[in-house]
Amino acid sequence: MTALRPERESDTSYGQQSYGVPGASEGWSEAQPHPQGPHPQGSYPQRPYPQGPEAQPHVAGPQPYAAGPQPYAAGPQPYAAGPQPYEAGQQAYEPGAQPFVPEPAPEPYAGAYGAGGGESFLPPVDEETVALRIPDPPPADGEAPDGPVPGSRAASRARQDRSAPGGRAARRKAAKRRHGRQGNAAEASTPATAREGARTPLSRVEARRQARARKPGAAVVASRAIGEVFITTGVLMLLFVTYQLWWTNVRAHAQAGKEASSLQNDWASGKRNPGVFEPGQGFAILHIPKLDVVVPIAEGTSSKGVLDRGMVGHYAEGALKTAMPGDKTGNFGLAGHRNTHGEPFRYINRLAPGDPIVVETQDEYYVYKMASILPVTSPSNTSVLNPIPTGSGFTKPGRYITLTTCTPEFTSKYRMIVWGKMVEERPRSKGKPDALVN
Structure with a gap:
């Protein structure tokens, strides 16, 4: 229960009390009901601030009213409902209540507003403001030139500094x-609960649950395996294509060049004589000036022993055996790769009638003129190698040359045939023919 406060000494009744005099205490309000019942409207007027010459100047900061609660005047004070006498220090309207004892005013607030002394409140003097002092440090991170940014760490530090003793x-x-501990700012900015939570070990059940959640499913594993297979297959195919289209040509050109140099050296030294040659043995050099082709001719048409080494093979075995260039009549048949492994016959489709084709041996130069071409035929059409080749346009025996290769490019489904007729036989002692000089 709220204790009643004694009135100030006055000639007026309680309901007509004015609070304009300095030192007056707060009165009853309608929010505080009287213990014996409500009073009429206006019986407890609100205290106005002092007006006129008695008003005290306003000082920044909270200004307390009179030091401590002021006791009301002793003696009987009639209420609006009738005289209700009571004495100072006695609890009215409630038997057995403790008497009200005013508390002494705090020391710094002596002479505050309304105390009657007329003095205003002054804050304690800062000793450093009366002498030289070190200037304030420059603004830190998150702090504006005129003060810290509201809501930043600098603002919170400023509040802590102001509250520090x-x-x-x-x-x-x-x-x-x-500021000297800025190196640990990142660790300090991390909440302690988060750091402790990160170091807290998981239970075995929770660890297993997380491990199962991280483990990929069967569909993911299968898709990864299929993707790896595709990637591996693609890489292998790329390597194979690079090997076939580039590396085989490099190696075949090197082998063919070495074989041609060896033949020419043997011819110059007289070590090799015309005769029967073994399979894979080089015995002549083919020149196609228009295509800038210079390639050795070896006995046989095997892939590994002759063609894959960048050389041109002579049909000299079984039913496909053809004549030699030095024979008085017959068809000198040759085979070569159109793609990969040196690809000596890649562009023979560009030859036109009359273009020279020269075969160089140890003793002679045999010069042929291109006569006709068969763009596409079956691989089993061996009649193109006959002494009088079928489809060449030749009608009687003679000294002919036949060049065979695969078509279309990069396949071996069909064969392309080019024929030529010998027009000159020139001994090496007379020098090179005009087809190789021009």
Whole structure:
């Protein structure tokens, strides 16, 4: 229960009390009901602030009213409902209540507004403001030139500094110590609960649950396996294509060049004589000036022993055996790759009638003129190698040459045939023919 406050000494009744006099205490309001019942409207007027010459100047900050609660005047004070006498220090309207004892006013608030002394409140003097002092440190991160940004860490530190005991010097020292610990700012900014939670070990059940969640499913594993197979297959195919289209040509050109140099050296030294040659043995050199082709001719048409080494093979075995260039009549048949492994016959489709084709041996130069071409035929059409080749346009025996290769490019489904007729036989002692000089 709220205790009643004694009235100030006055000639007026309680309901007509005016609070314009300095030192007057707060009165009853309609929010505080009287213990014996409500009073009429206006019986407890609100206290106005002093007006006129008695008003005290306003000082920044909270200004307390009169020091401590002021006791009301002793003696009987009639209420609006009738005289209700009571004495100072006695609880009215409630038997057995403790008497009200006013508390002494705090020391710094002596002479405050309304105390009757007319003095205003003054804050304690800062000792550093009366002498030279060190300037304030420059603004830290998150702090504006005129003060910290509201809501930032600098603003919170400023509030802590203002609430810390001591003067401005103590707050400045605390700020310097805090700035010296900026290396641990990241660790300090991390909440302690988060760090402890990160270090908290998981239970065995939780660890197993997380491990199962991280483990990929069967569909993911299968898709990864299929993807790896595709990637591996693609890489292998790329390597194979690179080997076939590039590396085989490099190696075949090197082998063919070495064989041609060896033949020419043997011919110059007289070590090799015309006769029967073994399979894979080089015995002549083919020149196609229009295509800039210079390639050795070896006995046989095997892939590994002759064609894959970048050389041209002579049909000299079984039913496909053809004549030699030195024979008085017959068809000198040759085979070569159109793609990969040196690809000596890649562009023989560009030959036109009359273009020279020269076969160089140890003793002679045999010069042929291109006569006709069969763009596409079956691989089993061996009649193109007959002494009088079928489809060449030749009608009687003679000294002919036949070049065979695969078509279309990069396949071996069909064969392309080019024929030529010998027009000159020139001994090496007379020098090179005009087809190789021009």
